[in-house]
Amino acid sequence: MGAFGKDFTSLMAFSRYSDNQWQTPSLQPLDDFKLTPASHVLHYASTCFEGLKAYRWADGRIRLFRYRDNIKRLRASAKALCLPIPDEALLDTMIKQAVLAVESEIPDLPKSLYIRPTLIGTETNIGAAGRASSEAYLYIMTSPVGDYFSGGIRPLKLLIDELNMRSTPTFGQVKTGGNYAAALSSVIRAREQYGADQVLYCPQGNVQETGAANFFVLKSKTLITKKLDGSILPGITRDSIMQLAENQGFEVVERDFTVKELISWLPESEAFLSGTAAVISPVGHLIHNNKTHAVGNGEIGQHTLAFRKQLTDIQHGQAEDNNSWITVIS
Known part of the structure; x- marks a missing residue:
């Protein structure tokens, strides 16, 4: 198995939207499909996607x-x-269809099957900049994956960026490729200039999230993360961690907080990122104004590891699912 997200299964689920309706979904070989150079998605970024896992x-x-x-x-x-908005029943059917069609290709634990539903506008009209695409493709491809951290989990180094925003103020909640593209250049610069793994976007000194993950600080028995206000992604792993923390007696606080506050908390705190692919990524250092600040002792925090284990144990069937998060499909 290659790097995370580079290997794929043999089949995908597919449906096309035209004439104001979705076609009955079908299974297709995971191969090229027809997309004209004038397709709406290629010019006006009409695309969104999801990421989830089967075990x-x-x-x-x-x-x-x-x-x-x-x-x-x-x-x-x-x-x-x-x-075009797919209805819940169509998406439910296609996700299960895509997974069950490749059941024999799903690896054993601790590996999993990463699932990528994708929706793109396909209308052939480069004059449609000011209106929605009247045609679309919905497809669900799958990828057998191992641990996101090929070299083992390690504390990350983040560069605090107080000038740039990851997304527009109300569009950060949308899981669209444009948000990731907008963050890419600053992430590459941070890696080249500072040896940073990611950028923590903090426009005007207000802490948001990184280019691809939600951000948490754990200070004593208080778990702090930015509130959902449209500027950050409503992460499903984010929400899962918050529920686990509440169940264990942690105070969970969703609020705006500043870089100044964050720096002051670091000596006695843990910090981590959350997302579907890596689950939890510990943060060991933050770079601000050319100065590197350790989070705690700069190593992986014990609560960070504990949250990661608790969540993966539920996903793997090694701990009780008290929140009805798991659905059996075969």
Whole structure:
């Protein structure tokens, strides 16, 4: 198995939207499909996607983790982008169809099957800059994956960026490729100039998130993260961690906070990123105004590791699912 997200299964689920309706979904070989050079998505970025996982537990049966939340978020993204909105039943059917069609290709634990539902505008009209695409493709491809950290989990180094925004103020909540593209150049510069792994966007000194993950600070028994105000992604892993923390007696605080506050908390805190692919990524250092600040002792925090284990144990069937997050599909 190659690097995370580079290997794919043999089949994908596919549906086309035209004449104001979605076609009955079908299974297709994971191969090239027809897309004209004038397609709406190639000119006006009418695209959104999701990321979730399926797991083969020790009993051989396949489970999905919180997939209905991914359905809800994809529909919200489609609405924000003025794309045809797939109904919940269609997305539910296609996700299960895509996974079950390649059941024999799903690896055993601790590996998993990464699922990528994708929606793109396909109308052939380069004059449609001011209106929505009337045609679309919805497809769901899958990728057998191992641990996101090929060399083992390690504390990350983040560059604090107080000048740039990851996204527009109300569009950060949309899971669209444009947000990732907008963050890419600053992430590359941070890596080249500072040896940073990621950029923590803090426009006007207000802490938001990184280019691809939500950001948490754990200070004593208080877990702090930015509130959902449209500028950051409503992460499903984010929400899962918050629920686990509350269940264990942590105070969970969603609020705006500043770089100044963040720097003052670091000596006695832990920090981490959350997302589907890596689950939890510990943060060891933050770079601000050319000065490097350690988070705690700069190593992986014990609570960070504990949250990661708690969540993956639920996903792998090694801990009780008290929140009804797991769905059996085979």
